[in-house]
Amino acid sequence: MKVLLAIFTITLNSVFCMAQLNWQNNPVGAVFARQGGETPEGTFRFTNDGYEVYTLVCSDKSFQPASLFYGENNVDKQKVDALAPEGKIPTSMNCFVVRTLNGYIMFDTGLPASKGGKTLERLTSLKISPADITSIYITHGHFDHIGGLLDDAGKAVYPNAKLYIPKAELSFISETMKEAYNEVV
Numbered sequence: 001m002k003v004l005l006a007i008f009t010i011t012l013n014s015v016f017c018m019a020q021l022n023w024q025n026n027p028v029g030a031v032f033a034r035q036g037g038e039t040p041e042g043t044f045r046f047t048n049d050g051y052e053v054y055t056l057v058c059s060d061k062s063f064q065p066a067s068l069f070y071g072e073n074n075v076d077k078q079k080v081d082a083l084a085p086e087g088k089i090p091t092s093m094n095c096f097v098v099r100t101l102n103g104y105i106m107f108d109t110g111l112p113a114s115k116g117g118k119t120l121e122r123l124t125s126l127k128i129s130p131a132d133i134t135s136i137y138i139t140h141g142h143f144d145h146i147g148g149l150l151d152d153a154g155k156a157v158y159p160n161a162k163l164y165i166p167k168a169e170l171s172f173i174s175e176t177m178k179e180a181y182n183e184v185v
Contacts, residue, residue, distance in 0.1 A: 059117055063088040109138075
């Protein structure tokens with residue numbers, strides 16, 4: 001149950017972290033900032049039932065079309081367009097790390113550093129080594145979620161991690177990695 005609560009909190013936090021918000025002036029962000037205290041740049045910390053959860057901003061130079069946020073039947077089109085007059089919304093790619101008694105669990109890995117990913121930089125700033133990650137849960141097979149699994153030479157970045165991937169994503173991930181690394185993983 002505690003792990004499910006942590007996962008729920010991660011999901012909730014990812015919704016609030018999707019857009020690049022000014023956390024000091026945003027009421028939702030301020031709650032997380034107060035709870036987590038000071039953390040290194042690009043990281044946010046909060047606790048849930050004794051679990052320490054980190055949001056890592058793994059890439060912050062991404063833009064999405066505003067139309068992705070319009071909602072069903074364009075119900076939010078006016079609101080979104082008012083916030084994004086240029087038709088695009090700045091977003092970030094986020095990963096999540098949960099500290100447990102047995103190590104760290106990671107949710108997604110972001111992009112590799114060679115493609116602009118900052119996951120390893122963020123982990124280092126938190127004094128977490130890739131070897132400290134014991135489990136990695138991949139939510140889906142897009143490259144911005146799995147690209148950080150391997151380094152540029154095709155070797156595992158997280159040598160001690162058990163990898164959990166939804167069965168339905170395996171063939172998609174294999175093809176994505178084949179295109180990125182010219183080999184089947």
